[in-house]
Every structure is written in C-alpha cells, then in structure tokens.
Amino acid sequence: xxxxxxxxxxxATGLARSLFGSPLNFAVTAGFALLLWATLxxxxxxxxxxxxxxxxxxxxxxxxxxxxxxxIIAKHSQILFGIYPYDERWRPMIVCLLLLGLLxxxxxxxxxxxxxxxxxxxxxxxxxxxxAGGMFGLIEVTxxxxxxxxxxLILTVVAIGFGFPTGVLLALARRSDLPVIRxxxxxxxxxxxxxxxxxxxxxxxIMLPLLVPEAFLPxxxxxxxxxxxxxxxxxxxxxxxGGLQALPRGQDEAxxxxxxxxxxxxxxxxxxxxxxxxIPALTNTVIVMIKNTSLVLVVGLFDLISSxxxxxxxxxxxxxxxxxYLFITAIYFVLCFGFSRFAxxxxxxxxxxxx
Amino acid sequence: MTVAATITPAPGQPAITMTGVTxxxxxxxxxxxxxxxxARGERIVICGPSGSGKSTLIRCINQLEQHEGGRIVVNGxxxxxxxxxxEAIRTQVGMVFQSFNLFPHLTILENCILGPTWxxxxxxxxxxxxxxxxxERVKIPDQAxxxxxxxxxxxxxxxxxxxxxxxxxxxxxxxxxTSALDPExxxxxxxxxxxxAGDGMTMLVVTHEMGxxxxxxxxxxxxxxxQIIEQATPQSFFANPQHERARLFLSxxx
Numbered sequence: 317x318x319x320x321x322x323x324x325x326x327x328a329t330g331l332a333r334s335l336f337g338s339p340l341n342f343a344v345t346a347g348f349a350l351l352l353w354a355t356l357x358x359x360x361x362x363x364x365x366x367x368x369x370x371x372x373x374x375x376x377x378x379x380x381x382x383x384x385x386x387x388i389i390a391k392h393s394q395i396l397f398g399i400y401p402y403d404e405r406w407r408p409m410i411v412c413l414l415l416l417g418l419l420x421x422x423x424x425x426x427x428x429x430x431x432x433x434x435x436x437x438x439x440x441x442x443x444x445x446x447x448a449g450g451m452f453g454l455i456e457v458t459x460x461x462x463x464x465x466x467x468x469l470i471l472t473v474v475a476i477g478f479g480f481p482t483g484v485l486l487a488l489a490r491r492s493d494l495p496v497i498r499x500x501x502x503x504x505x506x507x508x509x510x511x512x513x514x515x516x517x518x519x520x521x522i523m524l525p526l527l528v529p530e531a532f533l534p535x536x537x538x539x540x541x542x543x544x545x546x547x548x549x550x551x552x553x554x555x556x557x558g559g560l561q562a563l564p565r566g567q568d569e570a571x572x573x574x575x576x577x578x579x580x581x582x583x584x585x586x587x588x589x590x591x592x593x594x595i596p597a598l599t600n601t602v603i604v605m606i607k608n609t610s611l612v613l614v615v616g617l618f619d620l621i622s623s624x625x626x627x628x629x630x631x632x633x634x635x636x637x638x639x640x641y642l643f644i645t646a647i648y649f650v651l652c653f654g655f656s657r658f659a660x661x662x663x664x665x666x667x668x669x670x671x
Numbered sequence: 672m673t674v675a676a677t678i679t680p681a682p683g684q685p686a687i688t689m690t691g692v693t694x695x696x697x698x699x700x701x702x703x704x705x706x707x708x709x710a711r712g713e714r715i716v717i718c719g720p721s722g723s724g725k726s727t728l729i730r731c732i733n734q735l736e737q738h739e740g741g742r743i744v745v746n747g748x749x750x751x752x753x754x755x756x757x758e759a760i761r762t763q764v765g766m767v768f769q770s771f772n773l774f775p776h777l778t779i780l781e782n783c784i785l786g787p788t789w790x791x792x793x794x795x796x797x798x799x800x801x802x803x804x805x806x807e808r809v810k811i812p813d814q815a816x817x818x819x820x821x822x823x824x825x826x827x828x829x830x831x832x833x834x835x836x837x838x839x840x841x842x843x844x845x846x847x848x849t850s851a852l853d854p855e856x857x858x859x860x861x862x863x864x865x866x867x868a869g870d871g872m873t874m875l876v877v878t879h880e881m882g883x884x885x886x887x888x889x890x891x892x893x894x895x896x897x898q899i900i901e902q903a904t905p906q907s908f909f910a911n912p913q914h915e916r917a918r919l920f921l922s923x924x925x
Contacts, residue, residue: 569735570772574786574838575761577754584785588776666776 386635398463398623459537463618471609475544483552508550521615559590590665598658691741719894765835773819825856
C-alpha cells in the first residue's frame with residue numbers, strides 16, 4: 317500500500333490526511349481530542365492513580381479516592397464462584413479451567429474431528445460430577461449453591477453446543493417433505509420464539525413443579541439449562557433456515573442426480589454451504605445467547621452477575637458496584653469478543669481458496 | 672440396495688422406454704402422454720420452443736421430477752419415487768445441467784469423487800485415480816485442486832461432465848448444457864460431448880445446438896406443448912420438417 321522507499325512516511329501522511337484532510341475531518345478530530353482531554357485524566361486518576369489495590373482490606377478503599385480494586389482482589393473467588401462452599405472452591409476452579417481450556421483447544425481447525433464431541437461430553441459430565449460431588453469422597457454440593465463463572469460457562473456451552481445441532485435438525489425438519497415433521501418443527505419454533513425467554517424460564521422453574529411432582533423433575537439448574545437450550549435451538553433453526561433458502565435449487569438437484577441419499581446430501585453439500593452463508597447471523601445469535609444466560613438469576617440461580625451482586629452485600633465494604641460490574645463486563649467481553657473473532661476466522665476459512 | 676448392482680443391461684433391451692408419461696404443474700400440463708423408446712447407444716437430441724416439456728421429459732427419467740401418469744423403464748427397471756428405485760436409476764443415469772451445478776465449497780477433484788466414494792463406496796484412492804483419468808479426458812487435469820469458482824464456464828461444464836461420468840453411468844442426460852456459456856466456450860463443451868457420443872454412450876441431449884444434432888444425433892425429437900410431435904434423423908428433420916410448428920421453430924433458430 318505504502319511507497320516502497322519510505323513505507324512509514326506514506327502511512328503517516330495517509331493518517332494525517334484522514335485526520336485533518338478536510339474541514340469536517342478536522343472538526344471531528346478536534347471534537348474527539350477535546351472529549352479525550354476532558355475525560356481521560358479523570359478516568360486515569362480514578363482507575364489507576366487514586367485507586368486502591370493492596371492490601372485487599374476495606375481500610376485501603378476508605379483511604380483511597382479512586383476505584384476500589386481491593387474489593388475485586390479480596391472477593392474475586394466469591395464473584396467467580398458465588399456461594400459455593402469456601403473450602404471446596406478448587407472444584408469450580410477446575411471446572412472453569414477445564415471448560416475454558418477445551419474452548420480454546422476447540423477453535424483450532426486441527427481439533428475438529430469426531431472425537432472432539434466425545435471430549436466435550438466427557439468434560440461436561442466431569443464438570444457436573446465435580447460440582448455436584450456426593451461421590452469419590454467429594455462432599456455433595458446441591459445445584460442451588462453453585463454459582464458464578466462455572467454456571468455461566470456450563471449454561472452457555474450446553475445451550476449453544478446442543479442448541480446448534482438441534483437447530484440444524486429443526487431447520488431441515490421445517491423444510492421436510494413430510495407434512496407431520498414440518499408441522500411439528502414449525503409449531504415448536506414458532507411457539508418458542510413467541511415466548512419471552514423470561515417466561516420460558518419461569519415456566520420451567522416455577523410452573524412445571526406445580527403441575528408435576530418435584531420428585532419426577534430434574535433439579536432447578538437442569539430445568540433452566542433445558543429451557544435455555546430449547547430457546548437457543550429455535551433461534552438457531554431460523555438462522556440456519558435462512559441459509560438453506562439462500563442456496564440455489566441446483567445444488568439439491570446435482571446431489572440428487574449423483575445418487576446421494578437425503579442425509580449424505582445435507583451433510584456433504586447443503587449444510588456446509590448454508591451454514592457458511594449465515595455465520596454472521598449465527599455469531600449474533602450466539603453472542604445474544606451468551607448474555608441471555610444471565611437471565612437465570614430471576615429463577616434463583618447464581619450466574620456471574622448474581623454472584624457479583626451477592627458479593628457486594630458485604631457491609632464491611634462501601635459497595636463498590638461500578639468496579640464489580642466492570643470486572644464482570646470484562647469477563648463477558650472476553651467471551652463474546654473471543655467468539656466473534658472465532659466466527660471471523662471461520663468465515664475467512666469458508667471463503668478462502670482451496671488448499 | 673443390490674438392485675443397481677444386478678442390472679446388466681441385455682443387449683437387445685432398450686435403454687429407456689416411456690409410455691404415456693404425463694406431468695402437470697398445477698393446471699399447466701408439462702407432459703401430455705409421451706411415448707419414447709431409446710435404444711442402447713442411441714444419441715437423441717431433443718429440441719422445441721421453451722415450455723414445450725423438453726427439460727421435464729429428461730428430468731423425469733432420473734426422477735428430479737416425478738411423473739404422474741404412464742410408465743418409465745430404464746435398463747429394465749421401473750422408475751419411481753421409492754428410495755431403492757431412485758438409487759437404482761441415479762447410479763445408472765448421469766446428468767449435466769445448464770448452470771453446471773458444481774459444488775462450490777469442494778475442489779474439482781472432490782466434486783468428482785463425491786458420488787463414487789459415498790454412493791458406490793469406492794476406496795478414495797481408486798476414485799481419485801478414475802476421476803483424474805476422466806479430468807484428463809475432458810482436458811482439465813491441471814485444475815483438479817482448484818475450486819469451481821476459479822474456472823471458466825466452459826471448464827466448469829467439462830468438470831460437470833467428468834463428475835457425472837465418474838459414476839460410470841450407462842445413460843447421460845444433458846439439460847441445455849451450452850445455453851449458459853459464453854459463445855467462445857460452447858465448442859470446448861460440444862467437443863467433449865462429441866467424443867462421448869463417439870464412444871457409444873447412450874445420450875439424451877436437450878439443446879438448440881443444431882450443429883451438434885447434425886454431427887452426433889441418431890435421431891432428433893421435436894416437442895411442443897408437452898408432446899413429441901415429430902421425430903426423424905437429423906438429415907430429414909432439417910431438410911424436410913413435417914410439421915408447421917417444427918418449420919417455424921427451425922426458421923427461428925437457424
């Protein structure tokens with residue numbers, strides 16, 4: 317792009333032109349400079365210079381004028397793991413490391429083989445065992461005491477990891493030649509989409525136990541998990557259906573003419589193209605679902621946000637809620653932005669030339 | 672499952688027999704009682720005005736469209752919508768489309784070996800060797816590892832022919848194979864088709880390329896309004912069309 321002789325200089329003049337090249341550019345640049353000049357010193361002073369760090373005790377924060385990061389340092393384990401028994405917090409810690417590690421492992425194309433699904437099922441089962449305990453000498457911890465990051469991670473992974481394949485099947489079912497299958501899929505998708513997620517969660521956690529004896533039902537955590545999963549699958553089904561509709565009819569016909577059967581055709585020809593077409597829309601849905609998991613707080617489950625709120629209730633401290641929410645925001649941002657980058661690489665891969 | 676494998680066409684048996692075949696789209700009658708017998712190794716060109724039912728006719732043979740009345744028998748097997756019937760027919764009958772319909776997310780070679788490896792369960796190495804030989808035959812072996820989008824229209828259509836041939840069909844259907852091509856690419860596709868005709872493949876070709884019909888066809892079929900209204904050798908069809916509509920059609924396209 318830049319000149320060969322002085323690449324740095326070419327870029328610098330280009331930057332200068334885009335900042336000051338026209339009266340409008342100049343005005344916008346000046347406006348932002350003014351805004352930064354007015355706010356940046358305050359932010360830096362609050363977040364860093366005047367902030368309280370160590371020792372992580374309430375007195376440090378009372379003495380400081382700025383942000384109370386001491387609170388995050390002192391309470392990080394409660395924010396991350398909620399009301400999980402203090403001496404057992406190594407268990408949710410391992411669960412978080414396990415799930416995050418597997419997530420990071422899974423984004424690399426080299427990892428995409430059928431055994432990865434087995435690894436995930438194994439990791440989820442291990443997470444569940446580790447959190448619940450009650451065997452292998454682990455103290456039993458019921459699901460109403462679970463909280464924080466592991467809850468958010470499990471809800472996200474299950475809702476999206478199971479919701480996506482189910483959504484694909486629903487999308488195919490909605491285009492099926494068999495009227496009964498088509499009707500059932502359409503009914504499920506339309507009803508699920510018509511209900512707010514909040515009401516689905518209330519139905520799962522409050523109304524269901526009124527109709528069915530509690531003994532026959534899975535626990536509250538599992539019910540919320542299933543509700544999120546069904547909700548996600550309905551939304552993903554419609555996104556995938558959009559991709560299916562965008563494919564030219566000729567792809568179907570060419571696959572038929574070769575003699576591929578229905579499932580071979582969908583798996584080898586139709587879905588790889590349809591899903592690649594809707595990666596941006598799927599990313600959007602996934603990010604919304606990651607954040608939707610926080611709604612389980614209304615049915616009394618302790619996700620990351622509820623754990624943060626619970627930690628703030630300590631009267632010893634002066635309730636530094638802005639700092640806590642910033643901390644939680646940062647965690648959500650890493651999850652969502654990470655997924656967005658992953659989706660970006662998938663899209664580039666789908667569009668890229670053959671190897 | 673074994674239906675396809677057990678078909679060994681008897682020499683005297685016709686490749687395709689259609690009797691009284693009908694097909695409607697709503698109130699539109701696409702085919703109104705078509706009778707046609709195609710001998711083994713015969714090359715037939717089907718022409719006629721648009722909407723006359725040419726494409727519907729050949730698409731009924733491999734059941735991309737389901738006929739409503741009448742019977743179609745291919746290599747002694749009745750054609751129908753049951754999965755076993757479909758598999759038997761589609762492994763016997765290859766098809767080339769107007770818009771190529773290559774799979775854009777796969778390489779040329781992957782396009783060619785998909786059918787053999789998944790439908791015929793051929794080992795990958797064997798399927799690749801055969802596909803490379805056929806790509807050689809349509810003169811594009813050097814493009815094997817590109818994607819369809821990187822090839823010209825003529826090259827794509829030649830790949831589509833190779834892809835169909837990889838399934839070793841005994842009958843090939845061509846649905847306006849050169850209509851979507853730029854004029855300078857028509858010849859390279861027709862050359863491949865001529866070569867195929869020379870090898871004795873049974874071919875049904877819907878096309879307006881009358882040069883191809885003259886050179887390669889044993890019989891020209893003229894369709895109008897869902898019926899075959901004239902069939903003759905290319906020489907007599909072009910020299911002396913019997914029907915008014917056929918004369919009108921020829922005067923418009925020649």
